Amino acid sequence: MNWLAPHFHKQNPSSPFRFFRKDRYFIRTPFWFRFIYPYSVWKCNVSRPTVFLTFDDGPHPELTPFVLDELKKYNAKATFFCIGRHVEKHTELFQQIIREGHAVGNHTFHHLNGWKTDTNEYIQDVLEADRFIQSSLFRPPYGRLTLKQLKKIRSGTELLKPMKIIMWSILSGDWDSGISPVTCYKRIATKITSGDIIVFHDSEKARENLVYTLPRILKNLHNQGFAFDKIA
Numbered sequence: 489m490n491w492l493a494p495h496f497h498k499q500n501p502s503s504p505f506r507f508f509r510k511d512r513y514f515i516r517t518p519f520w521f522r523f524i525y526p527y528s529v530w531k532c533n534v535s536r537p538t539v540f541l542t543f544d545d546g547p548h549p550e551l552t553p554f555v556l557d558e559l560k561k562y563n564a565k566a567t568f569f570c571i572g573r574h575v576e577k578h579t580e581l582f583q584q585i586i587r588e589g590h591a592v593g594n595h596t597f598h599h600l601n602g603w604k605t606d607t608n609e610y611i612q613d614v615l616e617a618d619r620f621i622q623s624s625l626f627r628p629p630y631g632r633l634t635l636k637q638l639k640k641i642r643s644g645t646e647l648l649k650p651m652k653i654i655m656w657s658i659l660s661g662d663w664d665s666g667i668s669p670v671t672c673y674k675r676i677a678t679k680i681t682s683g684d685i686i687v688f689h690d691s692e693k694a695r696e697n698l699v700y701t702l703p704r705i706l707k708n709l710h711n712q713g714f715a716f717d718k719i720a
């Protein structure tokens with residue numbers, strides 16, 4: 489899917505390029521990713537067992553209400569990185585996310601790929617999303633951002649306030665149509681530790697895996713004594 493989320497090369501596990509295949513991704517982010525994107529948040533410091541669930545690409549008219557209902561069962565708080573044009577379309581749903589005590593973050597207006605977009609155009613798109621999502625949290629779509637874009641978002645421009653760049657430590661792979669819901673759940677269930685930032689998607693492509701995995705992850709972690717908090 490993207491090389492910033494690589495996994496392993498099935499055919500040739502010793503290939504030096506195995507981490508860079510487009511359709512491979514790491515479930516747990518390796519430590520050296522932090523050097524690719526300096527000054528970004530990959531994990532949170534916590535004083536008691538806590539995980540940080542994040543939901544990208546919404547709001548979605550069916551999946552966002554599903555996620556909100558599941559979270560409510562455990563009094564869980566989460567962070568929603570919304571796409572500006574989806575917020576424009578589903579304003580009431582966006583307001584509901586905030587009303588129910590969750591955090592929201594900017595995920596650009598058009599879900600742009602930073603590597604393929606000119607810096608000014610990218611910043612304009614973040615600004616456009618900011619008209620609908622007023623947040624100091626930002627997550628780049630596909631995890632792709634140039635250093636120039638990263639610096640501008642982190643330090644702000646005349647028009648854009650400085651934002652915290654939030655990455656992740658666990659990818660659920662819920663968007664991956666090549667895995668079954670059971671695999672999606674099992675792959676992450678035993679890997680989650682305190683302070684982890686976990687990526688899910690309240691979007692169509694993730695529907696099947698999300699609907700299966702999220703309730704089980706919530707139940708499993710809750711039973712282990714974890715709390716669920718939003719990113720501040």
Ligand SMILES: [Zn+2]
Pocket residue numbers: 544545595599628629630
């Ligand atoms: Zn996204």
